[in-house]
Amino acid sequence: MILITRYQKMAAHCLPKFSRQILLVLFSTLIMGCSNKPEQWLEKTSLALPKSYSGQVYLIPDAPSALAHRIQAVREAEDYIEAEYFSWTADVSGLTLWHELLIAAERGVEVRIIVDDLLFFDDKWLVDIDTHPNLSIKIFNPFNARKLGWLTRAADFEMHRDRLNHRLHEKYFNVDGKTMILGGRNIGDDYFGYSPQANFFDLDVIVKGPVIQDYERNFNTLWQGELTVPVNEVIAYNPDKHSGSFDKVYDKVMAENQPLQESIIRKVSLLPKPEYIKASVTPMFDSASKRTDSQSYLRKRIEHFANVNQWPAEELFLSTPYMIKSDEHEELFTALAERNVEVTVLTNSVASNDSPFASAYYQTYRSALMEKGINIYEYDSHALHYSNFYNANAYYHNKAFIADNTISFIGSSNFDPRSDMTNLELGLLIESQAFATELKAYLLDSHTDKFWQVEQAEGEGYVWSKQDEVSHNEPRMKSEKRLINGFYRMLKIQNEL
Structure with a gap:
């Protein structure tokens, strides 16, 4: 997904509008043939548990x-x-x-x-x-x-x-x-x-x-x-x-x-002295071998570590800018639902997403997530952060999860096939309830005014609510984007996002 997103941002600054649209379609068409599905599971030797440190x-x-x-x-x-x-x-x-x-x-x-x-x-x-x-x-x-x-x-x-x-x-x-x-x-x-x-x-x-x-x-x-x-x-x-x-x-x-x-x-x-939290930390790395075998090394290693340590047992709090469907993600969410783990997802709304492709495919994936009982919060494109020098419109880009309010992960990977099977990624697992509480406050608890909570409406459709605001349509989404998203979905490039 990053490949397309960054292309779009650069083109937006360098080309006239008509040329941008032509090149965007050209570039997306070129990558349609690049999708690779994993042919085999990871070797057991690659799933050796990493060492944890103080x-x-x-x-x-x-x-x-x-x-x-x-x-x-x-x-x-x-x-x-x-x-x-x-x-x-x-x-x-x-x-x-x-x-x-x-x-x-x-x-x-x-x-x-x-x-x-x-x-x-x-x-x-x-x-x-x-x-x-x-x-x-x-x-x-x-x-x-x-x-x-x-x-x-x-x-x-x-x-x-x-x-x-x-x-x-x-x-x-x-x-x-x-x-x-x-x-x-x-x-x-x-x-x-x-x-x-x-x-x-x-x-x-x-x-x-x-x-x-x-x-x-x-x-x-x-x-x-x-x-x-x-x-x-x-x-x-x-x-x-x-x-x-x-x-x-x-x-x-x-x-x-x-x-x-x-x-x-x-x-x-003016920087204050950092107040560090003591924690057990575990490094998580990808493998350059994914260039040839398209294996999701980082994600599988995290899942293996989680299974061995039996978490999450009750709650998973997942933050990702891009939520793109894959067979592996479906298996994960199904397994969590069977174990009665409460899952909450923080991600971009259609309007706040900096990738038009990601927002198009997320629109169709959202219903499947909600059918599994997943709580969804979508970022408001008009959210303001007063610590910024410029209070401009915002994109959501936090990549993290919190399991059972104790185990946190912070890294570079998105919840999409490209991070899983194509790009090199890394991250860090942090075991500390104090840090998990602080991270959750940073992501949502201190920023509830910046998220739309998505719920199933009576009958069909959804309801987006944020403090005193309620919407029965995609918040702040321009009408022409609905048609454009339909076109992007016709390209069927979700495995490259």
Whole structure:
């Protein structure tokens, strides 16, 4: 799903409306042939229980603080920094973090960064950063097409889709093996509350303890793998022409957004000291083998761990931006219903979903979920978060679950086939009732004004209610979207979402 969602967002900024629609249909048509079904269950050896550790966790309370904590950690770095992200935008937030990393590299800190290639093109400034002797950048699964935008990239995807369909969706930030940040946020203004158009309601957790070493091993495996390529081998760079290109991009963007930049730096200086919660933490990783066997390694490992430890016994609280039907998900929900486990789902409404494809397929899946007795809360596209710099319309992007108000999971994976069987994902299980209570408050209990509760209406249809508001139609959904969603469902690409 991320592949299409991010394409749509980029196209929205770069192309006229008519061209956007043509390319959107073209790109979605290209990926229709990419769906792969699992051919076999995971080998038993891959389901060995991971080791759990004692650790400390801190739920970052708002979006601007999430960027501020990253900057603060970089400024305190002594030996090394390593990070990997699906997207890293060249806006105020993204460039500010790159600038801070360069400053750290200047004082001798070794910096290694892996970024997925989907949203990078012929960005000379990225190679310019990499020329620093203490800062190295690698690109995951690079495209061949780097110029002429999405037209050539779509053609490249069609010719090499068996390889290019697999993307790096992990989000990981580690400083000195002492401070690690995991969650659903990528790097960009819209993830930190600084976009004037729309911002994601998302989450991150800061982790301390020996569990970080497992994530370092995962990072090193990826760094040394065949799919990560040095950026200077991907993007052509001429020192005579392109030296200093990062400074030019950085200076231009900051000059145009000085109040925003000042707000970011001020937020760092005002950060309170984190109040950590002690917890048992268990790392959860995917496998690069899914490139060839399309197995849902991460999800199966989590389910196996849950079954061995016999949870959830009473309640599952599931948060996901994209809820797409699959046979495996149906089996899970059926099993939970048979055990009388109460399931609550927090997800996007049709109007708040940043992917038109995901909202189209979720519309038809919702009735099946409600027939299983699942409680559904849908995010309001007009929800406001007053901690954000810009109170723009919002998308829901929290990826987490809470089992029996004790076990929490925070990670990069969505509840969709693409996260299960195609993209690389990771996460962290946290055993702490105190943290679970805090996480549930962050997701819903402190934000009930931001969600529509969906219930079956008398007769046919649904009722959406939020405080004093009641709607018998999809809230804030434009009439033309109903027809468009019907067209998207005709494409039958749900296994790619």
